[in-house]
Amino acid sequence: MLKAAMRTLAAAATAATLAFPAEAKPVEAKPVEAKPVETRQGPDISHFTLANGLEVVVIPDHRVPVVTHMIWYRVGAADEQRGKSGIAHFLEHLMFKGTEANPAGVFSSIVAEVGGQENAFTSNDYTSYFQRVARDELETMMRLEADRMTGLQLTDEVVLPERDVVLEERRMRTDNDPAAQLGEEMASSLFRNHPYGVPVIGWEQEIKALGRQDALAFYRRFYTPNNAILVVAGDVAADEVRTLAERTYGKIAPRAEVAPRVRPAEPPPRASRVVTLADPRVAQPSIQRQYLVPSYSRAAPREAEALDVLAHVLGGGQTSRLHRKLVVDRKLATSASAWYHGSAYDETRFGVWASPRPDVSLDDLEAAIDAVLADLIETGISDDELVRAKTRLVAETVYAQDSQTALARIYGVALTTGSSIEDVRAWPDRVKAVSAAEVQAAARKWLDMRRAVTGRLVKAPPPGEKRS
Amino acid sequence: MTRLHALGRRLGAPLAAALSLTLMPVTLMPLTAMTLALVSEADAETATRIERVVSPGGIKAWLVREPAVPLIALEFAVTGGSTQDAPSKAGTANLVSGLLDEGAGDLDSAAFQDRLDAKAIELRFSASRDHLSGSLKTLAENRDEAFGLLALAVNAPRFDAEPVERVRQQVLAIIRRKSTNPNAMSSEAWWAAAFPGHVYGRPVEGTAETVTAIGPEDLRAFVGRVLARDTLKIAVVGDIDAATLAPLLDKVFGRLPATGQRLDVADAAPQGLGQRLVIDVDVPQTVLTFGWPGLKRDDPDFVPAYVLNHILGGGTFSSRFYREVREKRGLAYSVYSYLMPLDHAGLMIGRVSTRNDRAAESLAVIEGEIARLAKEGPSAEELDKAKKYLIGSYALRFDTSGKIAGQLLQIQLDDLGIDYIHRRNGLMAAVTIEDVRRAAARLLHGKLLVSAAGRPVGLAQPAGGGGQGG
Numbered sequence: 001m002l003k004a005a006m007r008t009l010a011a012a013a014t015a016a017t018l019a020f021p022a023e024a025k026p027v028e029a030k031p032v033e034a035k036p037v038e039t040r041q042g043p044d045i046s047h048f049t050l051a052n053g054l055e056v057v058v059i060p061d062h063r064v065p066v067v068t069h070m071i072w073y074r075v076g077a078a079d080e081q082r083g084k085s086g087i088a089h090f091l092e093h094l095m096f097k098g099t100e101a102n103p104a105g106v107f108s109s110i111v112a113e114v115g116g117q118e119n120a121f122t123s124n125d126y127t128s129y130f131q132r133v134a135r136d137e138l139e140t141m142m143r144l145e146a147d148r149m150t151g152l153q154l155t156d157e158v159v160l161p162e163r164d165v166v167l168e169e170r171r172m173r174t175d176n177d178p179a180a181q182l183g184e185e186m187a188s189s190l191f192r193n194h195p196y197g198v199p200v201i202g203w204e205q206e207i208k209a210l211g212r213q214d215a216l217a218f219y220r221r222f223y224t225p226n227n228a229i230l231v232v233a234g235d236v237a238a239d240e241v242r243t244l245a246e247r248t249y250g251k252i253a254p255r256a257e258v259a260p261r262v263r264p265a266e267p268p269p270r271a272s273r274v275v276t277l278a279d280p281r282v283a284q285p286s287i288q289r290q291y292l293v294p295s296y297s298r299a300a301p302r303e304a305e306a307l308d309v310l311a312h313v314l315g316g317g318q319t320s321r322l323h324r325k326l327v328v329d330r331k332l333a334t335s336a337s338a339w340y341h342g343s344a345y346d347e348t349r350f351g352v353w354a355s356p357r358p359d360v361s362l363d364d365l366e367a368a369i370d371a372v373l374a375d376l377i378e379t380g381i382s383d384d385e386l387v388r389a390k391t392r393l394v395a396e397t398v399y400a401q402d403s404q405t406a407l408a409r410i411y412g413v414a415l416t417t418g419s420s421i422e423d424v425r426a427w428p429d430r431v432k433a434v435s436a437a438e439v440q441a442a443a444r445k446w447l448d449m450r451r452a453v454t455g456r457l458v459k460a461p462p463p464g465e466k467r468s
Numbered sequence: 469m470t471r472l473h474a475l476g477r478r479l480g481a482p483l484a485a486a487l488s489l490t491l492m493p494v495t496l497m498p499l500t501a502m503t504l505a506l507v508s509e510a511d512a513e514t515a516t517r518i519e520r521v522v523s524p525g526g527i528k529a530w531l532v533r534e535p536a537v538p539l540i541a542l543e544f545a546v547t548g549g550s551t552q553d554a555p556s557k558a559g560t561a562n563l564v565s566g567l568l569d570e571g572a573g574d575l576d577s578a579a580f581q582d583r584l585d586a587k588a589i590e591l592r593f594s595a596s597r598d599h600l601s602g603s604l605k606t607l608a609e610n611r612d613e614a615f616g617l618l619a620l621a622v623n624a625p626r627f628d629a630e631p632v633e634r635v636r637q638q639v640l641a642i643i644r645r646k647s648t649n650p651n652a653m654s655s656e657a658w659w660a661a662a663f664p665g666h667v668y669g670r671p672v673e674g675t676a677e678t679v680t681a682i683g684p685e686d687l688r689a690f691v692g693r694v695l696a697r698d699t700l701k702i703a704v705v706g707d708i709d710a711a712t713l714a715p716l717l718d719k720v721f722g723r724l725p726a727t728g729q730r731l732d733v734a735d736a737a738p739q740g741l742g743q744r745l746v747i748d749v750d751v752p753q754t755v756l757t758f759g760w761p762g763l764k765r766d767d768p769d770f771v772p773a774y775v776l777n778h779i780l781g782g783g784t785f786s787s788r789f790y791r792e793v794r795e796k797r798g799l800a801y802s803v804y805s806y807l808m809p810l811d812h813a814g815l816m817i818g819r820v821s822t823r824n825d826r827a828a829e830s831l832a833v834i835e836g837e838i839a840r841l842a843k844e845g846p847s848a849e850e851l852d853k854a855k856k857y858l859i860g861s862y863a864l865r866f867d868t869s870g871k872i873a874g875q876l877l878q879i880q881l882d883d884l885g886i887d888y889i890h891r892r893n894g895l896m897a898a899v900t901i902e903d904v905r906r907a908a909a910r911l912l913h914g915k916l917l918v919s920a921a922g923r924p925v926g927l928a929q930p931a932g933g934g935g936q937g938g
Contacts (some may be wrong), residue, residue: 175753
């Protein structure tokens with residue numbers, strides 16, 4: 001249970017992400033920012049657009065008679081109006097409250113009766129709803145999902161208790177957890193102007209002020225077939241999906257024009273920032289650094305791929321530099337890692353993280369991290385490191401083929417964050433083309449303190465000792 | 469994937485992702501809670517493809533050959549997790565699981581990890597209360613290397629001083645984090661109160677004191693006593709056939725001792741029913757763990773009990789807990805219950821997280837629903853819907869190689885038979901309302917052991933409970 005415990009605790013120690021429904025293994029390794037991935041079935045993937053603007057992606061997987069049906073909207077928390085934080089996520093919850101044709105509970109009840117699983121999720125850039133059902137139930141799911149694309153009905157009777165649910169969700173994820181609070185603070189320091197600095201779940205006082213009209217206004221503006229992508233993975237053929245989609249989603253007239261997704265951009269960053277969160281409940285401190293970097297949709301050619309390779313070389317496991325230097329050789333940290341969140345519509349984050357051994361100060365640990373980064377920027381990476389990172393990244397694309405739900409997610413994320421089907425397919429080839437020099441150049445260019453926020457999670461004395 | 473890789477992702481990814489929030493929480497149920505894994509008629513196809521492979525050396529495995537994706541997944545387990553820890557060295561099994569991939573044979577930790585990483589082979593070990601398990605995932609083209617490394621890890625772990633100390637420090641960091649985490653505090657207090665003096669009452673990770681006391685000789689002794697062929701169960705899924713697998717099974721497992729030398733573990737039932745423990749921690753939301761006696765997996769009423777739990781607090785939008793606690797009253801984002809059949813105890817456990825000033829109300833609603841279900845039983849419609857869901861969703865447990873392997877392993881651990889996948893939905897379909905009422909009569913007495921971490925308001929000790937604060 002060591003690994004499970006580490007994953008669980010680590011998850012608890014952060015802002016939480018979480019993807020799949022209850023039957024999923026305790027925590028998924030990489031739920032949200034699934035990388036674009038090529039699949040061996042790549043040539044079989046179909047992609048077309050209905051007359052009303054709905055994009056459709058079909059990913060065949062005939063191993064079991066099951067389908068994953070997902071509808072993705074190109075809207076997320078970063079598309080919210082200022083002061084209304086949390087409305088994208090709140091609406092996602094309210095989408096389960098029924099329509100005129102299918103009143104509250106009917107959709108979920110049908111899903112349950114056919115042995116299906118359902119859930120929904122909201123991020124900065126997308127909102128998605130899905131069901132996993134026997135293949136014969138696909139049309140029913142499409143009919144019901146199409147119905148709630150425009151037919152949602154809301155009353156205060158259901159809206160207000162659900163707002164309490166969301167507030168409990170925020171308490172669970174953030175208010176009960178100092179590490180998650182630090183995560184919020186770091187994001188709002190890194191993104192001073194861009195809405196990625198606002199938590200997806202929203203600020204508490206703004207959630208409390210959200211109501212039925214806010215949800216409906218957001219719904220009418222963004223939930224329209226011309227702002228949505230249907231992804232069906234599983235035991236189906238593209239022709240069949242097209243026929244069913246025409247018969248269901250195809251009947252919905254576009255109800256809003258989709259404006260270009262232009263969010264307030266970050267001005268050039270100039271100052272290194274430090275955010276410290278001190279709480280009496282921090283029993284194990286940690287330090288991390290986040291850099292403002294380009295995402296796949298904003299990067300120059302092969303730059304995002306180079307950042308993925310860089311993250312692996314720096315902190316992708318036990319052979320990585322941070323682990324070898326900080327954890328094994330210098331015995332300063334209990335754990336150390338690096339990550340790159342490439343799947344974002346706008347400028348995004350690259351991070352490093354480490355947790356000190358007892359009696360090691362965060363200052364010393366930070367200096368050691370900086371030394372590892374400086375060395376990499378100065379001398380680059382070895383060919384061996386480059387090959388290993390590529391092997392790992394490409395292997396993950398094969399592992400992803402084993403799960404229709406993972407594939408559906410990968411394509412949904414790609415299409416809602418500014419990438420194309422072709423980008424996903426060609427991703428392994430682009431990774432293979434990355435050179436060591438490009439990785440070094442990316443490190444030099446982007447791992448710049450002026451672009452960074454350093455976060456320190458430290459133990460505060462118990463309140464009694466501080467209060468007067 | 470290595471442990472730290474996974475850890476890094478858990479720690480880093482959410483921060484990176486600015487998170488995606490789900491409608492329904494992903495409940496962190498132990499796998500044993502999902503024992504009833506099983507398949508629909510539609511999926512009999514998969515079931516019929518299970519082959520029983522016996523190696524020349526007599527190692528048995530269940531295999532599903534699936535050449536569509538070029539990977540191989542292997543899962544195995546032996547009896548004996550933290551139940552086999554000496555009390556003064558609690559956490560030994562857990563530490564072993566963290567060290568089996570940290571050097572073996574003539575490869576030290578770094579060399580071993582390099583070999584895994586070079587071929588993107590994912591090797592993980594874990595310890596639960598009752599089992600030590602391993603999981604291997606590899607591209608089919610790297611099959612021989614992957615099985616070779618697994619064989620080294622299983623047969624010749626080194627437990628060198630450096631990795632032992634390093635992984636010990638990681639475990640100690642986890643223990644420190646858990647010491648102030650309300651979820652962990654609530655859960656650990658529950659287990660300690662439910663099983664005083666029994667190994668189930670101790671955290672699998674041990675305590676700072678016991679983990680510090682564990683030496684390499686303890687780790688070696690543990691492996692020598694527990695990692696043996698007598699309770700070994702193996703499941704393999706992927707692009708490999710029986711003829712290829714058989715000799716590899718011998719290579720990995722053939723040299724293990726024929727029988728383990730395990731400590732006896734007494735059967736136990738949860739104590740402290742009626743108590744409400746409050747673990748004071750300054751957070752706005754109280755985490756409540758509640759539980760009471762359940763059934764072991766071989767109990768004739770286990771399947772009806774599983775249906776009963778689905779109706780009460782199972783993982784869909786239709787459970788009574790979900791409707792009454794979350795949907796109607798907005799008391800929680802997350803509320804659920806599950807059956808936890810351990811080898812030596814049967815449990816039913818639930819969890820809810822509610823703001824401090826409404827925690828008592830949450831618990832009252834939960835207790836009311838348990839009492840109501842005990843008294844009235846489910847409606848015919850409710851039972852029908854529950855069965856339809858449980859039968860129809862069985863196939864969803866079999867849609868990836870890793871999930872299939874996990875199911876095949878669990879069915880073996882539960883000793884349900886290789887035909888269980890065929891039989892399971894029939895067993896579910898046969899459950900009558902009398903069966904569920906009988907299960908309710910056995911399970912829903914209304915006396916819970918409750919542990920609350922937070923600053924709950926008005927969560928007083930019920931009369932006659934006799935519990936203590938924590």
